[in-house]
Amino acid sequence: MGTINIDAGTVPIRETRLGSITGYYGDLEDLSTKSSCGNLKNRERCFSQCSLCLNMCSIGEFTSLRDVAVINHAPAGCNAGSAATKVFAKQIAERIGKEYNSVLVGTDLNESDTVFGATESLPDIVRQVYENYRPSAIVIASSCVSGVIGEDIESVTSELDRQYDIPIFPIQCEGFRSKIWQSGADIADHAFVKYIVKPPQEKRNVINFKNFFESERQQITEIFAELGVTPQFLYLNSTIEEVEHLSESLATVSICGTLGTYLGNALEELYGVPYIRSLNPNGITGFESWLREIGKKIGKSAEVENYLTREKAKYIDKIEEVKDELKGLTAVIGMGPGYAFDVGRVLQELGLEIIWTTAWHLDYRYDNGEMPTSLRYMTEHSANNFGVSVADQQNFEIMHTLKTLKPDVYFSRHPGTTVWAVKQGIASVFVADEYTIFGYRGTLNFANMILDAVRNRSFEQNLAARTKLPYTDWWYEQNNQAMLLNEGETRLREAAAH
Amino acid sequence: MAQILDQPRYKCALAAMQTVHAIPRAIPILHAGPGCGTKLNDNTGISGYYSPNIFPSTNIGEKEVVFGGEGKLRTTIENALKIIDADLFVVLTGCTAEIIGDDAEEIVHEFADAGKRVIYVNTPGFKGSNYQGHDWVLTALFEQYLPRERVPVNAKQVNIFPGPPVQDPFWHGNLKELESLFREIGLEPNIIFGYGNGVSAVDRIPAGAFNILVSPWVGLDSVKVLEKKYGTPYLHYPVLPIGATETSKFLRAVGKFTKVDELHVERVIAEHEKEYYYFIERYSDTFLELRILSKRFVVISDAQYAIAATKFLVNDLGWNPGGTQFVTDNTPEEYRESVRSEFEKLNYGIKASMEFSTNGFEIQKKIRESGFTAPPMIFGSSWDKSFAKEIYAPFLNISYPTYDRLIINSGVVGYAGGLKFLEDIYTTAVQSLIL
Numbered sequence: 043m044g045t046i047n048i049d050a051g052t053v054p055i056r057e058t059r060l061g062s063i064t065g066y067y068g069d070l071e072d073l074s075t076k077s078s079c080g081n082l083k084n085r086e087r088c089f090s091q092c093s094l095c096l097n098m099c100s101i102g103e104f105t106s107l108r109d110v111a112v113i114n115h116a117p118a119g120c121n122a123g124s125a126a127t128k129v130f131a132k133q134i135a136e137r138i139g140k141e142y143n144s145v146l147v148g149t150d151l152n153e154s155d156t157v158f159g160a161t162e163s164l165p166d167i168v169r170q171v172y173e174n175y176r177p178s179a180i181v182i183a184s185s186c187v188s189g190v191i192g193e194d195i196e197s198v199t200s201e202l203d204r205q206y207d208i209p210i211f212p213i214q215c216e217g218f219r220s221k222i223w224q225s226g227a228d229i230a231d232h233a234f235v236k237y238i239v240k241p242p243q244e245k246r247n248v249i250n251f252k253n254f255f256e257s258e259r260q261q262i263t264e265i266f267a268e269l270g271v272t273p274q275f276l277y278l279n280s281t282i283e284e285v286e287h288l289s290e291s292l293a294t295v296s297i298c299g300t301l302g303t304y305l306g307n308a309l310e311e312l313y314g315v316p317y318i319r320s321l322n323p324n325g326i327t328g329f330e331s332w333l334r335e336i337g338k339k340i341g342k343s344a345e346v347e348n349y350l351t352r353e354k355a356k357y358i359d360k361i362e363e364v365k366d367e368l369k370g371l372t373a374v375i376g377m378g379p380g381y382a383f384d385v386g387r388v389l390q391e392l393g394l395e396i397i398w399t400t401a402w403h404l405d406y407r408y409d410n411g412e413m414p415t416s417l418r419y420m421t422e423h424s425a426n427n428f429g430v431s432v433a434d435q436q437n438f439e440i441m442h443t444l445k446t447l448k449p450d451v452y453f454s455r456h457p458g459t460t461v462w463a464v465k466q467g468i469a470s471v472f473v474a475d476e477y478t479i480f481g482y483r484g485t486l487n488f489a490n491m492i493l494d495a496v497r498n499r500s501f502e503q504n505l506a507a508r509t510k511l512p513y514t515d516w517w518y519e520q521n522n523q524a525m526l527l528n529e530g531e532t533r534l535r536e537a538a539a540h
Numbered sequence: 541m542a543q544i545l546d547q548p549r550y551k552c553a554l555a556a557m558q559t560v561h562a563i564p565r566a567i568p569i570l571h572a573g574p575g576c577g578t579k580l581n582d583n584t585g586i587s588g589y590y591s592p593n594i595f596p597s598t599n600i601g602e603k604e605v606v607f608g609g610e611g612k613l614r615t616t617i618e619n620a621l622k623i624i625d626a627d628l629f630v631v632l633t634g635c636t637a638e639i640i641g642d643d644a645e646e647i648v649h650e651f652a653d654a655g656k657r658v659i660y661v662n663t664p665g666f667k668g669s670n671y672q673g674h675d676w677v678l679t680a681l682f683e684q685y686l687p688r689e690r691v692p693v694n695a696k697q698v699n700i701f702p703g704p705p706v707q708d709p710f711w712h713g714n715l716k717e718l719e720s721l722f723r724e725i726g727l728e729p730n731i732i733f734g735y736g737n738g739v740s741a742v743d744r745i746p747a748g749a750f751n752i753l754v755s756p757w758v759g760l761d762s763v764k765v766l767e768k769k770y771g772t773p774y775l776h777y778p779v780l781p782i783g784a785t786e787t788s789k790f791l792r793a794v795g796k797f798t799k800v801d802e803l804h805v806e807r808v809i810a811e812h813e814k815e816y817y818y819f820i821e822r823y824s825d826t827f828l829e830l831r832i833l834s835k836r837f838v839v840i841s842d843a844q845y846a847i848a849a850t851k852f853l854v855n856d857l858g859w860n861p862g863g864t865q866f867v868t869d870n871t872p873e874e875y876r877e878s879v880r881s882e883f884e885k886l887n888y889g890i891k892a893s894m895e896f897s898t899n900g901f902e903i904q905k906k907i908r909e910s911g912f913t914a915p916p917m918i919f920g921s922s923w924d925k926s927f928a929k930e931i932y933a934p935f936l937n938i939s940y941p942t943y944d945r946l947i948i949n950s951g952v953v954g955y956a957g958g959l960k961f962l963e964d965i966y967t968t969a970v971q972s973l974i975l
Contacts, residue, residue: 089596091592091594094574119580125921129943155666187665223574512594512625513625514623
């Protein structure tokens with residue numbers, strides 16, 4: 043079942059496109075049954091805490107390129123992340139000796155704009171951005187305010203697009219559209235494919251490689267060189283000109299299934315660029331199946347086997363040594379769904395026991411209609427049935443889980459979340475970089491990180507002993523799903539809304 | 541009217557959640573989009589007893605946009621009171637809640653007898669900056685939370701109100717130093733923000749004999765509310781005092797206003813100046829002979845730090861303005877003249893030219909084209925670091941965003957703060973010396 047309609051102005055959010063959810067409480071077996079029969083229903087909450095904004099996720103995809111200007115048509119606060127965006131993109135460009143010239147500006151919407159509208163200011167702001175920065179494309183992003191007051195950005199951009207020699211186009215990324223911030227990346231991918239990617243002129247020995255921070259750029263470039271192909275990393279450090287050619291590549295691969303689904307499936311459906319839907323390259327099984335899948339797609343299986351044999355020999359004994367020390371440690375995971383079940387697989391590989399996994403949202407199927415590979419693998423291979431919940435970073439539920447289950451280690455992946463587990467006296471590993479567990483070397487490094495975290499627990503012991511938790515005893519005495527409405531109540535609310 | 545906001549150095553009114561968060565045991569409840577809290581929390585030092593991961597938030601979605609979000613706000617407050625261990629809950633409304641017309645006031649009134657205090661503030665991002673939001677939060681706190689009845693006044697108690705915490709990266713250290721100086725001249729300072737303070741300090745506000753606002757313009761409305769409510773006189777002191785010259789002036793002004801013994805104030809000043817100049821004397825060679833600093837400067841910051849740094853650099857250190865100074869906090873029109881006038885009150889009749897601008901690109905262009913003969917030292921934010929490098933100017937980060945330094949509890953206020961500021965300035969300069 044295809045979900046790609048490139049003629050549409052934007053892409054539907056994950057909740058409606060894929061049936062993805064942000065509220066669930068159960069276990070792996072239940073999740074597996076419900077996912078297989080398409081019967082996984084969302085449960086809303088009557089209490090929630092701050093989560094994340096899809097507007098920044100959308101914009102972040104564009105500001106990752108080195109030569110784009112984004113105008114966030116929003117009040118000042120919506121651009122709070124613009125310095126952080128530039129700081130990290132600039133360092134990553136410098137790492138490969140390139141210059142980062144993208145810019146993110148705001149339109150500082152004020153009260154009178156909410157009454158009289160502000161589209162009239164956009165042409166002048168576009169002119170200033172064009173003259174000051176000479177970008178290769180200008181993107182105008184909508185925000186909650188511009189969306190609610192009904193700003194017709196599309197008309198403005200289609201007019202401006204005619205006047206300038208660069209593409210100028212809109213992205214519909216109002217923060218209220220979806221609780222799943224990953225929808226923001228889909229919205230960006232849709233716009234890239236719709237406005238930038240050109241039909242293929244020739245086939246190129248390139249593999250599109252969607253990732254976040256490209257920390258293993260050099261290693262991947264070397265691996266791919268052995269296979270006779272070049273990676274096109276997306277989107278950090280890429281340029282508009284490079285994105286134009288994505289349709290000419292041999293295949294698309296993503297470091298994370300959740301991140302890559304829309305772009306990968308869209309390029310496959312529209313231009314026949316095969317999308318490689320393997321496990322993420324984390325841990326031994328993940329890395330081997332990922333590279334073998336790539337080898338198969340481009341006819342380089344022999345080269346892949348050579349590489350794997352050689353590299354595995356370097357690290358496998360050392361990995362086995364650390365495994366002895368990790369055996370039997372219990373783990374709770376709190377991550378996006380693309381990583382939650384993938385990191386879970388690696389933990390099981392290393393001999394840890396997963397006792398709970400919380401995913402920030404859950405896609406039970408991707409844009410090709412299939413269950414995500416890492417989730418399927420987990421349902422088929424997990425050593426045990428463990429508790430699973432879905433919560434858009436709802437910290438109070440995670441804290442409750444940790445307090446009840448008292449795992450040896452908590453694995454987090456999003457800023458600001460680690461300290462809360464630590465304050466409950468639980469050793470925590472912050473798996474921030476998507477390449478933390480990449481390949482054999484990454485697996486060994488990750489095993490050492492876990493060992494370090496459980497071996498020296500001074501920081502969390504010191505902090506936990508001297509801080510008070512922000513939640514009441516009442517909350518810890520409740521059932522962890524107390525703030526989740528049941529499916530019936532959620533459906534009633536949805537019915538009332540329609 | 542919409543305008544280009546290039547290199548934002550301020551945020552929106554909802555970011556005044558940081559003002560609430562700076563009052564221990566008070567917590568904001570956001571009636572806003574799912575990501576507002578996290579997005580606005582891009583400073584360092586923003587976890588603590590609470591953090592945005594803990595802030596309750598209605599996470600407004602499409603459903604609420606269409607059908608209203610009051611129901612979601614009600615259940616969010618109701619459960620927040622049960623789940624979160626706090627003494628004061630402050631509902632802050634964001635853009636969407638305001639435009640769709642949710643009535644936060646009405647919902648909050650339903651919790652009047654909830655046993656825990658809940659107040660509300662309208663802080664839609666389109667209505668103003670976090671500087672203004674800070675004032676609105678304090679105004680709401682004074683109007684809604686504090687009792688109407690007057691209480692016996694403690695003749696020594698002075699409530700001190702600084703600029704917005706967190707937005708001011710040195711807020712912890714500055715407040716501690718202000719507290720300590722006030723104590724030394726015989727007053728009992730009461731500050732609601734930061735370590736050791738909190739909701740209990742808010743409760744003490746009505747007993748204050750004086751309110752002192754140390755800020756060029758931010759917070760003026762809220763001290764006026766206190767004047768009206770309790771008849772408490774306020775001193776509006778627009779200069780955050782850095783170093784001996786400005787701190788001594790400040791202490792004299794505070795002493796005069798609060799009518800403390802003048803001789804005692806002078807004794808305190810004399811002792812501090814003696815110590816301060818002991819150190820200045822020892823390090824004078826560095827200040828006078830270091831050949832890699834031009835002794836000219838440009839500040840690109842909010843009104844508070846643009847004024848504070850300018851006064852210190854000119855009146856204390858004897859530097860000169862190296863061109864126009866830039867105030868980047870989108871100062872409201874009605875305060876612009878008073879802010880401008882501070883740049884003209886400098887030693888030897890020096891007048892620093894200044895401009896209000898929120899366009900970082902234009903600011904840097906003007907500096908680049910200003911025809912300086914030696915690069916001035918740039919005092920700015922992370923936005924200015926690579927620009928400073930481009931024009932071979934030394935650079936010190938003193939304002940949001942501050943990505944290239946970690947400030948925990950050091951401050952720049954007072955005599956000690958002045959020496960610390962000197963350390964920062966000259967450390968930055970000598971860091972270009974590589975062995």
